[in-house]
Amino acid sequence: MRPSYGVVDADGHIVESEAKLMDYLEGPYAEIKRFHSFLPGPDGIVGGGTIAGKDYFDSSLGGKLGAHGGPGFPSPQEWLDNADTGNLEHIFLFPTTLLGYSRIQDPDYLIALTRAYNNYVSEEWLKVNPRFKSVALMPFTDIEESIKEMRRCVTELGFSGVFLAAVGFGLLGEKRTHAFYAEAERLGTFVAVHGGHATREQRYTKFIQRHTIGFPVSAMQQMMHMTYEGVYEKFPDLRVGYLEAGATWVPYMLNRMDEEWEKRGWFEAVECKKKPSDYICGGNVFIHAEPGEQLLPEVIRIMGQNRLFYASDWPHWDHEFPESIDHIMDRTDLTEQDKMDILRNNALEMYGIS
Template identity: 45%
Template sequence: MITRGDVIDADGHITEDDNQLRDHMEAPYRNRQSTIYPQDHWDRSLGGTLGERAKDAKSWLDAMDKGGVSQAVLFPTAGLGIGWIREPDFAVAVCKAWNNFVSEEFQKISPRLKGVALVPFQDVPEGVVELRRAVQELGLPGVMLPAVGLRKPLGHEDFWPIYEEAERLGCMVGVHATVRGPEYFAADKFDQFIDVHTLSHAFAQMMQMTSLVLRGVLDRFPSLRIAFMEAGCSWAPYWAGRMDEEWEMRGQVEAPLCKQKPSEYIRSGRVYFHAENYEPLIGATANYLSPDVLYYASDWPHWDHEFPENIDHLNSREDLSPEDKTWLMSGTAKKLYKLD
């Protein structure tokens, strides 16, 4: 039985604001009067009735103490929209500011807090340099890939130098979606947040997995660790089978850099997934993929989090063995992020 205190949160969030980032931003970018990220107008919190705020390390440490979490790996909130920034030089400045912010104001406050890096895919050479700085100088254990916003899919060869550097550094890359830009994940026909959010993460992850696998990223970089965040895990067996079907018919001609069945890459032990308690088939997915690629994530403090109750719910599931639950609650996160 997993107890509180044996848990690592592989994907929590900081609710950072523009002023916090500007404090870490170089001139002249800090003097811009516009908002840093493109905004939308969805009422995520339903008038303030859902979700919480976590702008600083103390908020996170207090929540971890209440929930019995030993370590947390933190992602941005506004920064999920990094792919939407169009000016390459500004994207570079924002990524540097976030990396400095999460290092100085979270990681250096407590060894229990880790932060993922942002790198500017809008300027790949600068992205390589910033990834190297973030990992080697700041000690950030991974980098977030924006699932929506960029004009090219994540598997595009233009982005390969970033994956090459991540593989060389031994850091994970985590694909994370957002509801911004519903036209990017086939949700622009809908007018309610409930519809758009239902589609957003799952559809965006499916699209980016398709690109990363069929364009050959997992073949070209055989030790790269890729995580798919906040879309659950039980879609992966279905999508692996669907890609296999397409690859068998057309792969030799249209996906020549994908040299094995897509499912072989997905089941290779280096593609990781967030298991969410609402999923009825976590046990079957663990049997298909391997228990040591499924991880726990709180998504705290976002409007739809179920922390810390989801720890108990997952721990009480009957379709997972005690060993599976150990991987889920801490072992997989240690392996994914190379945590001590």
């Protein structure tokens, strides 16, 4: 069953073309020869790994799952045609190739590439159809440059938020990051913390191992650090979402953080003035709900009705769109209001769309 209202896809993906991105590089990088290994893939590989490290896994199982589960490089029109099958009203776009951009170690190249990607998305997606929305990539190793790029993307290019990778930029609650969050709060800009793979140093030998553990653990790590280091205390109006990690880890993590805070917070988390669960459940923190998670009603009971949101993840190998909408609508343990909040209302609030 499909809903009568328009669904909001809080996390769909562009499969960005390297040739297109090269057209948007500026400065000295515009003169670099275009060759296939120039950009990092989702695992951070660049030309055999000299910039971002060698941690390649075959997520498509030799193509059996499809390169991304959909067209290799879906055009805007293909995306819209696909969106119509699920009655998507708004589509918030994230990268694919550049999901691993946080592992780029050359700071100047990172700045140039994030700017190129943001310009590419603005020109070739956002201007095509108003249903397309997007988050901007940030060169987060350089906070001053990130603030400048956030201002440009939000005020000049019409982006709806910013994307911080949960793996590769270190711990996102570090004091050096607080000026960025202050400006995001001032601008009313949503901050998306997108889950990422476990690193190669953790010695997983198969993609299934890495993918299973990496996304939720990276979200847990960043939520914990941002909370203890006072991000949610200092910036109460900052909207933050944790994407592509599911939702049912949150009650466990809230219990664990509260217990640790009660015993040690007075000394080791002095910027966290309240119980961690008070910030996560009572503030502006949003969580991606997977349609098949059995404990979603319990998460709603603990966190409140307006915290969980839907995402298609199309066209990645593990998406189930548009059937994923049916999975939510067919559930008997969620109220109709719960379903509408997950499929529409909460994402609109999260992204600040009236």
